[in-house]
Amino acid sequence: MKMHQNIHRDINIEISSLFKLNIFRESKAKLIDQYISVIIKNDQAEKSTQKGTSAVPPFLIFTPNPEQIVLSHTDPHFLAALQSADLLVPDGAGVVTASVLLAAFGKAGSIQERITGIDLLQTILKSFPATKVAIIGGRAPHAAYGVADHLNIDSKSIPWLPAYRDVQSPTAEEEAAVEQFLKSERPEVVFVAFGAPFQEYWSLRHKALLQKYGVRLVLVVGGAVDVLSGRLKRAPKLVRLLGLEWLFRLFQEPWRWKRQLRLGTFIRLTVGELFSTA
Template sequence: MRVKILGAWVDALKMEEAEEQIAGFVRSGRPHQVVTLNPEILYRVQQEPELLDLINHAHLVTADGTGVVWACRVAGQPIPERVTGIDLMLRLVARSAKEGWRIFLLGGEPGVAQEASRRLQQRYPRLLIAGAYHGYFSNTGNSSSHSEVEVIEMIRSSHSQLLFAGMGAPRQDQFIARNLNHLHVHVAMGVGGSFDVVAGRVARAPAWMQRMRVEWLGRLLKEPCRIKRVLVLPKFVWLVIRHSLSNR
């Protein structure tokens, strides 16, 4: 089931249900885009209709953040739980090792995807990692980086079933939407800064913060540069409340 919040469709799924739906996407052999939607992007789409259109054309949209779950509840369309990009990615990595699916990691600073790949391979010896490349490529490329066309060919020739793109939203989602039919993967999913966590570059918030649904606060304490993103939250809260009141 899907619900609509602030114009965007969100799938009302539990974590295990999202995993199973993506497994079905992989088995289908057809290309699918998965968007992990957070409050910042949900706020941003109010001013960017092209981004809203991208989200509403995705094959699966998860609530990546307590704010999205809360917004759905306030709107009278509750969803079961948040389905974060990093947790869903890790479940799919474990599933890939079991099923023999090939994966590709794209994103992060130079070296981060490779380190994340190495650590995942240690954790899951049977995992088939077909490639890993950083997210600092451009349309044309340069002496130290491939162009977008070359990156697409890299993914395409890897024969991967799953692509995890960790380039931050909305860039990762725009890259996927623009190139989905050329990547030759069955599932392409945006995972934000997940590679930094897996690679050990950034420590994830403590378990108690995750349980209390204040993981964003832990990220802010470790990365003060995120303050501009966090300042969107009060605006998002007001937007949700105003929208809810206007629809009564």
């Protein structure tokens, strides 16, 4: 089913409704050029009279892949978190393939392409050089320096805060450090890199705090920071085109093998959607 969603005032986008989620179905270029650019640029002029405070809550972009969609069907809290995002983009070849299959039977709108968190992070940094950004999370030491070096930009333009020793059990001191970081840096865009589902929970839980210090856009990026900083290697382009990036990452992080078993469940969910009467 092809639908439209108002994501920001009078901006309407096309979405595909599948797996109880409304997922962006247009191109990455259109997402950047026609939507994200408006959110960033227009809202820079909409600060309230209180210094640095945004007049509206930050725009949250989450990036579900097949593994996360399976998790959302076993964990109602995570499903609610995904449904609470302002926009969901398809970070997974399986999501795109499932939409194409379901579209052939009139069950969903076909998604044009996979849009990864790592691609969005790179594109935003390159396309909006004057925008103040920050990274929260990521396991690589000096993550921002690695990202900046990879993209050939000034590392000082990307403040980074690892934030927590254990994101599931934050201390009062760590939360105070997060607020101080936002207060001193005043980023307009924040990339959150704790991995799912923690980055989604964190973004929703800190939405008011992010707004307080002028954040306009929040993008969860999972392991993108670890890849760009050099801690992990990204799959070659051919591997990505074949939709096998998950396998390449499994070779680097064998402990993920249990997670990959969810792919079989994702196939069953897709078949279930196909024969659903809803």
